[in-house]
Amino acid sequence: MLIRATRRAGFLAALATTACAPALLDPAGPVAAGEKTLLINSLAVMLGIVLPVILATIAFAWWFRASNTRAKHLPEWSYSGKLELLVWSVPLLVIIFLGGMGWVASHDLDPQRPLASRQKPITVQVIALDWKWLFVYPEQGVASVNRLVIPAGTPVQFRITSATVMNSFFVPQLGSQIYAMAGMEAKLNLMADRPGRFRGLSAHYSGEGFSDMDFTVDAVPPRQFAAWAAGTKGQGPALNGASYLALAKQHGSIAPFTYGSVPPGFFAAAVRQAGAPVHETDNGGRES
Numbered sequence: 001m002l003i004r005a006t007r008r009a010g011f012l013a014a015l016a017t018t019a020c021a022p023a024l025l026d027p028a029g030p031v032a033a034g035e036k037t038l039l040i041n042s043l044a045v046m047l048g049i050v051l052p053v054i055l056a057t058i059a060f061a062w063w064f065r066a067s068n069t070r071a072k073h074l075p076e077w078s079y080s081g082k083l084e085l086l087v088w089s090v091p092l093l094v095i096i097f098l099g100g101m102g103w104v105a106s107h108d109l110d111p112q113r114p115l116a117s118r119q120k121p122i123t124v125q126v127i128a129l130d131w132k133w134l135f136v137y138p139e140q141g142v143a144s145v146n147r148l149v150i151p152a153g154t155p156v157q158f159r160i161t162s163a164t165v166m167n168s169f170f171v172p173q174l175g176s177q178i179y180a181m182a183g184m185e186a187k188l189n190l191m192a193d194r195p196g197r198f199r200g201l202s203a204h205y206s207g208e209g210f211s212d213m214d215f216t217v218d219a220v221p222p223r224q225f226a227a228w229a230a231g232t233k234g235q236g237p238a239l240n241g242a243s244y245l246a247l248a249k250q251h252g253s254i255a256p257f258t259y260g261s262v263p264p265g266f267f268a269a270a271v272r273q274a275g276a277p278v279h280e281t282d283n284g285g286r287e288s
Helices: 002-025 030-061 081-108 222-232 241-249 266-272
Strands: 122-129 132-137 142-145 149-151 156-162 166-170 177-181 186-190 195-203 216-218 257-259
Touching: 002 030, 030 081, 030 166, 030 216, 081 266, 122 149, 122 177, 122 266, 132 149, 142 149, 142 222, 156 166, 156 177, 156 266, 166 186, 177 186, 177 266, 216 222
Parallel strands: 122 156, 149 216
Antiparallel strands: 122 132, 132 142, 142 257, 156 186, 166 177, 166 195, 195 216
16 A cells, blocks of 8 residues: 555656656746756755755764764864854855855846847737636737747736736746736736747636636747737627627636727726726727
8 A cells, every 4th residue: 555655656746757857857938948048956955055965964974873983072062163164164155155146146036127139029918807818908009818829939028917806817938927917017927939829827826717817828930920910800799898798707618719800999998997997988999
């Protein structure tokens, strides 16, 4: 029974490690790559003290075993200034190294810091709903639900808010997660280095539908993105106050779909509502 339980625990641990590895150790953008470098460097610094301590513990236990008559026993020994300096200096250096790396990375990977690129950034406005994601493309005049399409190799400037409780926007293979809060606008800059399909999710528990609050990120070549935006514009339903309220009231997992038009100022109106969905107005979704 014990052997079976041990095997089961080992299998679950291996499965969990395999599931996390592609997202954390397979970055698809400069922000995620920087975070991976910081993670590995921090681990290396910490192992620099952990491994010697483990080896020293084994060595001390072996040397001072009862059968070793060469080991000296010093019952009167109580203090050594040099040894005390050594014991405290090593962890102090580790803390200094970790703090320095964290300080540098926190500035280099600042979510609001624009990414260096020859390509002009695009803007995507993100609204967290119960329990779905709404992506608005103000420059293209379209919107999508539970599917984010972005051009590969082009910086994306995300402006993020919530129309309900606090949530967290996270695409592990692209980088930093950031909170979406009602009445507030968060900014996040990400970029996909290569075309591909990535998983996006909510990293903050927000209710009974939280486990299904994920979305697909499709990074496509710039020409394909332009064709997608042009093909979406004018097709399907329009995003306005009435359709937004209807979307907000839907519960459960929703298949991705698009809106063919978005009124100007829609995202700003959603932020001003401070947690209440945009009301129907005579301006097609804008506040009167």
